[in-house]
Amino acid sequence: MNQVASSSQLDDLCAILRFPSISTDSRHNADTLACGQWLVNKFNAMGLQAELRPTDGHPVVIAKNNYQTGRTTVLIYGHYDVQPADPLELWHSQPFEPRIEGDKLYARGATDNKGQLMCHVLAAEQLLAGGADLGINLCFLIEGEEEIGSPNLGAFIDRYRDELSCDVILVSDTGMVAAGQPTLSYGLRGIACGELLVKGPASDLHSGVYGGIVMNPARALSQLLAGMHDAGNHIRIDGFYEHVRPLENWERESWAKIACCDNAELQQQVGCSELVCEQDYSAAECLWARPTAEINGIGGGYQGEGSKTVIASQAMAKLSFRLVPDQQPADILDKVEKHFKKYAPQGVSIEFVRGHDGQPYLADINSKYAQEVKQALQEEFGREAVLIREGGSIPIITTFQQKLGVDSLLIGLALPDCRIHAPNENFSLTNFYKGIALSANILTKFAKLH
Ligand SMILES: [Zn+2]
Numbered sequence: 001m002n003q004v005a006s007s008s009q010l011d012d013l014c015a016i017l018r019f020p021s022i023s024t025d026s027r028h029n030a031d032t033l034a035c036g037q038w039l040v041n042k043f044n045a046m047g048l049q050a051e052l053r054p055t056d057g058h059p060v061v062i063a064k065n066n067y068q069t070g071r072t073t074v075l076i077y078g079h080y081d082v083q084p085a086d087p088l089e090l091w092h093s094q095p096f097e098p099r100i101e102g103d104k105l106y107a108r109g110a111t112d113n114k115g116q117l118m119c120h121v122l123a124a125e126q127l128l129a130g131g132a133d134l135g136i137n138l139c140f141l142i143e144g145e146e147e148i149g150s151p152n153l154g155a156f157i158d159r160y161r162d163e164l165s166c167d168v169i170l171v172s173d174t175g176m177v178a179a180g181q182p183t184l185s186y187g188l189r190g191i192a193c194g195e196l197l198v199k200g201p202a203s204d205l206h207s208g209v210y211g212g213i214v215m216n217p218a219r220a221l222s223q224l225l226a227g228m229h230d231a232g233n234h235i236r237i238d239g240f241y242e243h244v245r246p247l248e249n250w251e252r253e254s255w256a257k258i259a260c261c262d263n264a265e266l267q268q269q270v271g272c273s274e275l276v277c278e279q280d281y282s283a284a285e286c287l288w289a290r291p292t293a294e295i296n297g298i299g300g301g302y303q304g305e306g307s308k309t310v311i312a313s314q315a316m317a318k319l320s321f322r323l324v325p326d327q328q329p330a331d332i333l334d335k336v337e338k339h340f341k342k343y344a345p346q347g348v349s350i351e352f353v354r355g356h357d358g359q360p361y362l363a364d365i366n367s368k369y370a371q372e373v374k375q376a377l378q379e380e381f382g383r384e385a386v387l388i389r390e391g392g393s394i395p396i397i398t399t400f401q402q403k404l405g406v407d408s409l410l411i412g413l414a415l416p417d418c419r420i421h422a423p424n425e426n427f428s429l430t431n432f433y434k435g436i437a438l439s440a441n442i443l444t445k446f447a448k449l450h
Helices: 007-017 026-046 114-131 153-159 217-226 249-256 263-270 283-289 329-343 368-381 395-404 429-447
Strands: 049-053 060-064 073-079 099-101 104-106 137-143 168-171 183-188 190-199 294-300 314-323 349-358 386-390 408-411 426-428
Touching: 007 026, 007 104, 007 114, 007 429, 026 049, 026 060, 026 114, 026 137, 073 114, 073 395, 104 429, 114 137, 114 429, 153 395, 168 395, 168 429, 183 368, 190 217, 190 329, 217 294, 217 314, 217 329, 249 283, 249 386, 283 386, 314 329, 329 349, 368 408, 368 429, 395 408, 426 429
Parallel strands: 073 137, 073 168, 168 408, 183 386
Antiparallel strands: 049 060, 060 137, 099 104, 104 426, 183 408, 190 314, 190 349, 294 314
């Protein structure tokens, strides 16, 4: 399918980009609301039944066609809120006045998420033209709080669970590994956070008067932290890998061919002298399919100018663990706590305080829906889609899986240089038009499934 550049589609994208729908800033509440209302009007004009549904924060836009039994039910998720545009002085044009230069459209929200979201909206509009029947049950769920952590989306889904029940969820809020390379993401890492406290003497001590007879908590902490990895960069916490699902052969083979994930490229990105991967795993495998144990912060003792001869009574470290299927955050934190208590040197006590967590996610890449999406990606971009997982976590995806029991297929249209959350955010117009054609293609394929 070849999509001819249509100015009315571009006009719609520019129109939604003009709303400064910054969810975190209450001075923009009216703009955020107006943006949601714009979408409702757009959906209604297309022939869907749309409304703004209130939450304790910004409202959710729901738009549906008339459901018929026996059809595939597709839920498309997106968000109409955006990050603040600051620092404004670094933008080359006004963040809320879209500017086109070459193939790029510059505006806050251009890629994250209005540009990607509008691909699906405009695809539905195209398919509905002239009162045509979509052949599927279609529901758009567009929230206004993604950039502030979707605090009300879980309760919203609980409330409308029956109405939101569906066969598959489509989300375009991730990236392509390179321009022109269609990319389908089917996995996300989970996370488990905690804080390790090591307590020694009742108060800080003079390191001359008492040095040599007490276990220094900072030393005990260092010992414990150093013991988390072995020389091959494996994690040494007992049972840590117990539930890790091994990489499949096709994953190892296909990821090895993704050029932008090779070690030299990544090394340049991060600016380190050398990459340090887990032994026997490539960088892509370490990023997408292997768990981590990271020290995010470390503290204890004197941090000021010069020296201070002290044995501090406490030391602490902030830790996070990126998890992969089928690790469970609570189980991992149990194992971590047990490990530190077991290996704590004599003379100190250990406290482990648990922080936030999130489940890892893996979609069934062999499902009929995933197969159709792969096929559509190949048809629209003219080359086979790469199937990847993401190193980060997208909490709403696991929320959908837990509450609706349905997989989300992540069809990213963001390019590596799209600068989301940063000044001069931009969206590729090629991807905009290809994204519209892609979404229309996918929905048409889904209509034939039943
Ligand atoms: Zn974002």
